Amino acid sequence: MTTRDFTEIPVLDLSLADDPATLPELLSCLKAALTDVGFLYVSNHGVSASVVAELVRVLRPLFALPPDAKATIALENSPQFLGYSGAGTETTAGNADQREQVELATELDVVSGAPYDRLRGPNQVRDLPVMLINANEQWPCQLPELRPIVERYIEELTKLGERFLRLVAQALSLPDDTFFSYLSDQHRLKLVHYPASISNAQGVGPHKDSSGWWTFLLQASPEVKGLQVLNKAGAWIDVPEVPGTFVVNIGQAFEVVTHGVCKATTHRVLSSETERFSVPFFQGVRRSLTKPEALALAAHFAEFRTGIESDKGRSIDSPFLTGKYTTWGEAQLRTKIRSHRANGRRFYPDLYDKYEKESA
Ligand SMILES: O=C(O)CCC(=O)C(=O)O
Numbered sequence: 001m002t003t004r005d006f007t008e009i010p011v012l013d014l015s016l017a018d019d020p021a022t023l024p025e026l027l028s029c030l031k032a033a034l035t036d037v038g039f040l041y042v043s044n045h046g047v048s049a050s051v052v053a054e055l056v057r058v059l060r061p062l063f064a065l066p067p068d069a070k071a072t073i074a075l076e077n078s079p080q081f082l083g084y085s086g087a088g089t090e091t092t093a094g095n096a097d098q099r100e101q102v103e104l105a106t107e108l109d110v111v112s113g114a115p116y117d118r119l120r121g122p123n124q125v126r127d128l129p130v131m132l133i134n135a136n137e138q139w140p141c142q143l144p145e146l147r148p149i150v151e152r153y154i155e156e157l158t159k160l161g162e163r164f165l166r167l168v169a170q171a172l173s174l175p176d177d178t179f180f181s182y183l184s185d186q187h188r189l190k191l192v193h194y195p196a197s198i199s200n201a202q203g204v205g206p207h208k209d210s211s212g213w214w215t216f217l218l219q220a221s222p223e224v225k226g227l228q229v230l231n232k233a234g235a236w237i238d239v240p241e242v243p244g245t246f247v248v249n250i251g252q253a254f255e256v257v258t259h260g261v262c263k264a265t266t267h268r269v270l271s272s273e274t275e276r277f278s279v280p281f282f283q284g285v286r287r288s289l290t291k292p293e294a295l296a297l298a299a300h301f302a303e304f305r306t307g308i309e310s311d312k313g314r315s316i317d318s319p320f321l322t323g324k325y326t327t328w329g330e331a332q333l334r335t336k337i338r339s340h341r342a343n344g345r346r347f348y349p350d351l352y353d354k355y356e357k358e359s360a
């Protein structure tokens with residue numbers, strides 16, 4: 001494998017971190033994955049198999065609910081962009097994505113402050129189980145309580161994310177806790193359903209993850225392919241499910257903090273004739289993080305070789321990277337408003353107009 005044309009995604013066994021004799025091997029593979037690929041799998045990650053299984057079990061019945069049930073937790077009613085959105089309502093790379101999803105986050109109260117602080121707030125899903133019990137007669141499938149299942153999952157993934165960040169710091173020759181000051185109190189999670197469709201329709205268009213610091217993705221339909229990552233030579237590489245692993249990839253803020261040494265790798269999902277479920281967990285970045293703060297490690301990363309990227313990868317919209325916005329929160333709010341325009345118009349009309357004008 002050369003650095004320009006990786007054709008597969010490395011699998012890193014996190015249990016190697018538990019033994020001082022095997023840690024250096026893990027750190028060296030991790031460094032190569034971070035600088036040359038930007039995508040990896042983690043195995044032996046310590047997340048409880050039963051917590052994962054109970055979340056996976058809920059996906060099919062959740063998305064099988066009738067439209068009026070889903071509408072009661074519609075994302076378009078949430079200034080935090082949390083809740084259900086139907087296929088075709090989100091836009092990536094200028095085209096509608098053929099997927100439906102329920103967005104969730106660490107449970108938090110509303111606070112006042114900058115416009116981007118309105119991204120912090122409660123889930124809507126707290127209402128769903130009650131409603132399901134009331135409507136049990138009417139709707140054929142009864143879901144187990146979604147909220148505690150999601151909370152347990154977020155708790156476990158939060159811990160995995162922190163453990164992973166320590167390893168990443170070590171792999172990049174930095175003190176263990178270097179990246180903790182960049183973390184948010186809010187992590188986000190999406191339950192995603194790609195309905196069966198004609199092959200190769202846009203499940204989600206080419207993008208770099210903007211919602212988080214690192215993404216930990218559970219591919220919940222082992223038999224169905226769809227996720228692809230763009231290699232340095234501009235070819236799309238399949239990322240098939242590997243049992244017992246999470247797919248881990250770099251978000252836009254980490255690319256900024258590492259001064260482009262670790263690239264947020266572009267990826268997409270193609271729909272197929274078989275439906276597919278997935279659950280990305282986006283480790284949150286502190287909304288108040290400014291570009292100068294994010295660049296504090298520039299001198300350290302000047303010692304590294306800059307990451308390579310294909311022309312197509314470079315062309316992906318990356319507002320914080322290109323410097324249009326001074327805080328991470330602002331860049332994130334802009335992305336949310338542009339992806340969910342109905343919410344933008346309803347809750348952030350001034351910003352909606354501003355961002356529309358900019359892109360005109
Ligand atoms: O569903 C997947 O496999 C990936 C989803 C994704 O890339 C995203 O939501 O950011």
Ligand SMILES: [Fe+2]
Pocket residue numbers: 207208209267
């Ligand atoms: Fe993504």
